[in-house]
Amino acid sequence: MSTIAYRLETSPATKAERDRRAVRVWLYAVALVLFALVLVGGATRLTESGLSITEWKPIHGVIPPLSAAEWQEEFDLYKRIPQYEQMNRGMDLGGFKTIYWWEWSHRLLARGVGFVFALPLAFFWLTGRLELFLKPRLVGLLCLGGLQGAVGWWMVASGLSERTEVSQYRLATHLTIACIIYAATLWVARGLKPRADFAAAPRNAQRLAVAIVVLALLQIYLGGLVAGLRAGLIYNTWPLMDGALVPSGLFSMEPLWRNVFENVLTVQFVHRCGAYLLLAATLVHAGLLWRAAPATRHARGAVILCLIVIAQAAIGITTLLMVVPLDLALMHQAGGLIVLAATVIHARSLAGSYPAPRGQVVGVAV
Template sequence: MSATDSVIIDVIHPAARRRERDRRSVRIWLGFVVFVLFCLVLVGGATRLTDSGLSITEWKPIHGVIPPLNAAEWQEEFELYQRIPQYQLVNAGMTVDEFKTIFWWEWAHRFLARSIGLVFAVPLIFFWVTGRIEKRLRWPLVGTLALGGFQGFVGWWMVSSGLTKLVSVSQYRLATHLVIACLIFSACVWIMRGLTPQKQGAAPTRHSYLAAGGLAFLALFQIYLGALVAGLDAGLSYNTWPMMDGAFVPADLFLRDPWWINLFENPKTVQFVHRCGAYVLLAAALIHMIVSLSKAPGSVHTGRAVILFLLVCLQAVIGILTLVYQVPLDLALAHQGGALVVLGYAITHWRGYIGEYPLEDRKAAAN
């Protein structure tokens, strides 16, 4: 080794160590963000399942952090709730103490949503100012933060749909709200995965990357269908499996006109489509695993394909139990949490085909 080579190594290695240290800090931060997002979605699911989402009838982004502190304030909040259709048509006669139960679910959901903004924004500013965030990640992270801010508006847009005519929020707006949350979750997982040292191996086929991306999309779409089911309480309508309403393909799926409106507003049709979506996802994960095992049995990507298939199987079992036992809170939340786990791992599996960023690393070392 020449003296020049020795000098270059001494210069590059400290820079590489510093870059890896910075990446590790960003990974830990994003990992915590992903955890809080996971908790936020679960609390949001509990809020929906307990019909608590309309208990706070005003949007107070700043002042709303402080809950009622005395009996007079609780009475004032309760009187606001008494003005909306949900109280008048569903919960008439509810006491203040009963109202407190649903209020705390919605307050916790909004509090976590506000907290995630700080958990994301403050470290982002710190890492940016101190130069710990690589340039290629800055705008993706800013875009994710902006999407989170927009999500706050969408949340209120969703709640407002149930304050005048409906006794619950619109299933369309609920699905939009959940999908945006999943996009933010996915973006954080994707970026965090890209900063994680990864074992490399040849892809089983030249289409494996596209197949992994397709599985991630199917997982997200299945969550969208599940949100429609939740918005219509369709999971409480037909609680048998594998048949539904006495048949594998129930009658009267398209009673409403136009026919396509049944896909969004007919509880029977919405639940049937959600079931079909689960079968498609399971079949796609199985095929992806079989192809990977046959083409590259020892590949790290194949191992991930196997794990993804097993997670989808577990999620299917939880979904069936949730349905058969008529959507108890614990199983329903396990099913929602399982959906996020499947989505997160599908994103991780997809991102794994890209590996780390060797080109950027080489450029950084050269500079």
């Protein structure tokens, strides 16, 4: 009786799986830098630093002032805008440097994200490590990043001539695009997880999970409006607002649509309602998944997501009651990003991973 031996050969799938792992790690690193960027952007807004640099210098702006004369030149440019005249008149050079470094750090991180994304993308592309379906997704993310840079300057420009702060419309748009890039990066990265690690959930559960992602992004947009109008500095009670569950004066502006974007009372009220809706959606989602398949990975993920949203709501309420101190406000913003990441990772897990790379480890008779 003859003996048959088998030798394992490395198939194309082995290399593809390694490449996927490398791309996944890179995208998670990009998401981490984006997290830091949005957080520093929040600090820049909270410290009223966003208008301290009054010119857009994509290349030369990497280098901060290096001499007393250069610092004075930047300070003189700042003195020309309404924010200095109406809010910071009398500020000394030391105070200007404080707000300048916040904005410079924010812009430096934004440039850094571009390099952290573009250079590895070129490397993976030119060395053949990207599968065909990934290329349009990654190019789309790169284009969104370029658009975001332009939107950032569009936002800053709104506060340089007539206003003492940037437009809340533009601030919320800038924040939301950043979060869309962050969410899309996590979505692609999570989809590259090995297929054997998780299977798809029922379609209804997937749809509700995606709806929760959309609600999280909408809540971040509403939070941008609150920040732009400084709406968190008033009506600092909960659960009542201005002495009522539904305060009067919600639609006192004409036309009515302006109230959702410009009426401070309405903007904060809508943001509160958005939080309640997001929490209710995660509770329903967790309950349905647990009832359909208790103690499964998907059900546990839904419960964890719900707990994260509850924690974020608690931070938001505390921030409001404490009249938006810097540390709590930044914690609330970080919590919003964590909630968004949790919704994206959970929804992507329910959808299953991308199809496995072609090829596999095979046995060959020798």
